[in-house]
Amino acid sequence: MSLLTFRDRPRKETTKYRRLEYWSQIFYIVALAPIQCSFLAIAGYILYLQCQSFYIIYPFFSCHH
DSSP: OHHHHHHHHHHHHHHHHHHHHHHHHHHHHHHHHHHHHHHHHHHHHHHHHHHHTHHHHHHHHHHHO
């Protein structure tokens, strides 16, 4: 009986830990999704501006190369 409870206890702890890990992962994704989306939007906007003003940036790059 004691062996059974001893064998059964770690399984419950691992399921609890897995559930905690699962929820922390969900929280991590939910918390960082807006930051990642805004970062991607800013990066895309910067790339868009660079493509718009490529004729200004191009001589600068050609001078350095």
